[in-house]
Amino acid sequence: MPQPNNENNMSIKVLYFASLKELFGCSEQQINSDNVRTVSDVWQEVSAAYDVPQQVLNSVNQEYAELDTVVKAGDEVAFFPPVTGG
Amino acid sequence: MVTILETAFNPWQAIQQHQENMQRDGEYGACASFIGTMRDMNEGDQVSTMELEHYPGMTEKHLEKIIDSADQQWQLLDSLVVHRVGKLFPNDPIVLVAVWSAHRKDAFEACRFIMEDLKSKAPFWKKEALISNNDQPQKNRWVSKNTSGY
DSSP states (O other), X not given: OOOOOOTTTOEEEEEEXXXXXXXXXXXXEEEEOTTOOBHHHHHHHHHXXXXXXXXXXXEEXXXXXXXXXXXXXXXXXXXEOXXXXX | OEEXXXXXXXXXXXXXXXXXXXXXXXXXXXXXXXXXXXXXEETTEEEEEEXXXXXXXXXXXXXXXXXXXXXXXXXXXXXXXXEEOEEEOTTXXXXXXXXXXXXXXXXXXXHHHHHHHHHHXXXXXXXXXXXXXXTBOOOEEEOOOOOOOO
């Protein structure tokens, strides 16, 4: 059975938490996965218009990731400041 | 067992209830616990309330992973992690870690390991509301970083 070709309309879900959520003015957005290969590419696309402070951590599909971690359509990528729980 | 709570809880009751429910009576010789409580002071400022935000899904997964990692390093019978989110007031319990084991070495070390890993990696963020000081207006600020407890 042929697989539907979703390549051109698939997106990556991007989440922001804490101070980054306030800076970007939203907690979630979808970006087009075309021309996006790594977490770094996603970060460039979403943060380009902002003066982003300090250290930013990231995760892919709810696991800690690195800037060079490869992402694909359908992934959930999140950016957040250092954690302060406990 | 991992529980994220949006409302206040009593950590002493939680320990007792978990211990009764786990049905390991006679097996455990040690229970080590840590309870973290909200203070009314931070970095020289008086704090009136705090908002705790988390990453639903990743938080639970990460805490389960910490417990699995502790299970691989020590001989544990059971572990319990309870963490608050939402609005907190001074003296409210924030976090509970309790570990049951046959012997105290495993219980002490695993409890500390779980707590330190939670502080440094579990995706929670605290925002403090500061009490206004003389002519300065009240303000909110994100807690910038956790320090290592080791």
